[in-house]
Amino acid sequence: MTGFLSGLVRLRRGPWELLATVLIALGVVMLMQPYVLWLYTYSFIVTLVGTVMFIVVSHFPENGR
Structure with missing residues (x-):
């Protein structure tokens, strides 16, 4: 979890893409x-x-x- 949060703070692609993908999936479920x-x-x-x-x-x- 610490790696994920530090990736968000450091603007790394992996964690932000994961967050964007979760938002897309959440929107489709909604x-x-x-x-x-x-x-x-x-x-x-x-x-x-x-x-x-x-x-x-x-x-x-x-x-x-």
Whole structure:
């Protein structure tokens, strides 16, 4: 867990891509659930933020220095 948090702080690609992927998956799950209207309402925004975040962080450095 410490490695993940330090990767976020140091702007490394791996942890940020993982976070963006989780946001995309969360948005899709929110879109497909039929029970809570506010989850459905914000699903597109969550998916869009995750997608844009993934595009931006794909330009971050891999690992190392």
